[in-house]
Amino acid sequence: MAAAALLRQRAGSGGAEALWRAQRRQRSTFDVVVVGAGIVGLASARELVRRHPSLAFAVLEKEQELAHHQSGHNSGVIHSGIYYTPGSLKAKLCVEGAALCYKYCDQKGIPYKQCGKLIVAVEQDEIPRLKALYERGLQNNVPGLKLIGTKEIQAKEPFCRGLMALDSPYTGIVNYKQVAQSYAEDFREAGGTILTDFEVTNMEMAKQSSSESEDGLKYPVIVRNSKGEEIYCRHIVTCAGLFSDRLSEISGCSPEPRIVPFRGDYLVLKPEKSYMVKGNIYPVPNPRFPFLGFHFTPRMDGSVWLGPNAVLAFKREGYKLFDFNTGDFLDAVSYSGLWKLVLRNTSYGLSEIYRVCFLSAQVKQLQKFIPEVTVNDVLRGPSGVRAQALDSDGNLVDDFVFDGGSGDIGSRILHVRNAPSPAATSSLAIAKMIADEAKQRFEL
Structure with a gap:
């Protein structure tokens, strides 16, 4: 002792x-x-x-x-707890955790920005899902939520276009x-x-x-x-x-459950174009797809990250496109749960691979929200690897x-x-x- x-x-x-x-x-x-x-x-x-x-x-x-x-390769967003099933541990812990995070940063003098988030519907068929998300956020006791229209969207994000948005002013950013x-x-x-x-x-x-x-x-x-x-x-x-x-x-x-690594690659807005994004801009989640989709994320250093995509990583801690580990690769591709997930999401997976290869395909996703963004405005940015737990039936363990x-x-x-x-x-x-x-x- x-x-x-x-x-x-x-x-x-x-x-x-x-x-x-x-x-x-x-x-x-x-x-x-x-x-x-x-x-x-x-x-x-x-x-x-x-x-x-x-x-x-x-x-x-x-x-x-x-x-x-x-912890060092994430988007840096302080989430407010909108997405998660009411009554679930994820919902409870996120709402509680966000409040504790803000309080802790205040106590320790750690800089953060409560810059807010807009979840934006750009198609008519997304509006019912957006309203359901709003109701879910209310059930989770997320503070400050409201639905806003086109004019209010542009008042908050002048370059963003959308039919309706869920405004979450409690969302923030920090260096985790x-x-x-x-x-x-x-x-x-x-x-x-x-x-x-x-x-x-x-x-x-x-x-x-x-x-x-x-x-x-x-x-x-x-x-x-x-x-x-x-x-x-x-x-x-x-x-x-x-x-x-x-x-x-x-x-x-x-x-x-088995851990299957998914790499997420970000683009970055060129510094002279970062004025186009003030807060977080997210798509309405599509329940047919396992991951969230492309979004705009401001960072504490003033940069703006765009993305990420989601593709199978060939190394559990491989942050570069060609990082490869034989054991990690064989462990993933020999797991029946991964193949069941892939078969249920074949078109989505192929689209993600296509967007990895072609920058213009990623920018096209971003233009749904900010039409002014062009291929000339972005650079390839950092990547992270998500430890996704999968069961043998190919379900994401949530x-x-x-x-x-x-x-x-x-x-x-x-x-x-x-x-x-x-x-x-x-x-x-x-x-x-x-x-x-x-x-x-x-x-x-």
Whole structure:
């Protein structure tokens, strides 16, 4: 326990990791280890250490930096909670999470913009769906919603054309990587330890011969990384995002739901054209398609992102068009759930692939809302990869999935296998739910 205390004392200055590396041949012990330093993992670790300040906590992250993948490659939108089924966890957590996010940013001095969002109907047959979306948002207690007509659309977005729009003034934008890093600072200040460059490859109960000491009895779970380094702990919470299914399988969980990665490529408006977009401009969702469609997203740096598309990624953390990993590719294409999804959405999928290849096809989608946008006004921009959970029937898993392991280790692990979008917006609310679940499962 002394080693853990010393680590916690030096965590705020960044000395914990260096000290631990220097002493890696000695046993390091923690009460709870959180695997994954994305925004959900860091928010959960922060909530846990605030609730249980007498316990020793650590966050393990395989990358050198925090919030490196989904948390650092998203659109940066603070969603208001319009889309989700009334009464669902997603609806509740998004509305609660948005309020907590704004409050947290105010407390920490993190810049954000409450720039609003218009969900715009450009065809007559979209209007009934838009009105239904408005009713859904009201049921979810989303503040400030109203339906507006053509003149009001142009008053808010002078270059946008539409028949009717749902105005959501509570929608905003923020840099979620900055938010995640602030969570990490809170965690460290509360005594937590963050170890980067620690890729977890195995979790198991200590063997009898190893558990005869007092530490071994109290900290019976061994977490190993790809370098053979070990951490001993009592309990584990995993928030592994794109690798959540693989990490849970290590402890004997079901292989489903499977994570299938979808890459989203953005365009960017040239800086001299960014004046054409003031807030978020979104299409009316089409229930026939699995993803949302092209939209306009202003960013905190003043740029405007356009998109994204949605195509199968050939590498789970592959952000470039030609990124490829044989294992990730075979894992995806051998899964029956993916083929069932593809067969139900063949035309949509082919259209997405076509738009990847031809810039003009993407711009055509954007011109439905802002006709003045041309191919000469845009550049190819960044990409993100979404950890989409799929079941064996090809359905997108749209709710939270918690799981444990099998055998003795099962009761000591909580796997967060699916924390669906809008997880970044909802991160503080999700963290409360995970902390509640951990307290119940682990009897903290």
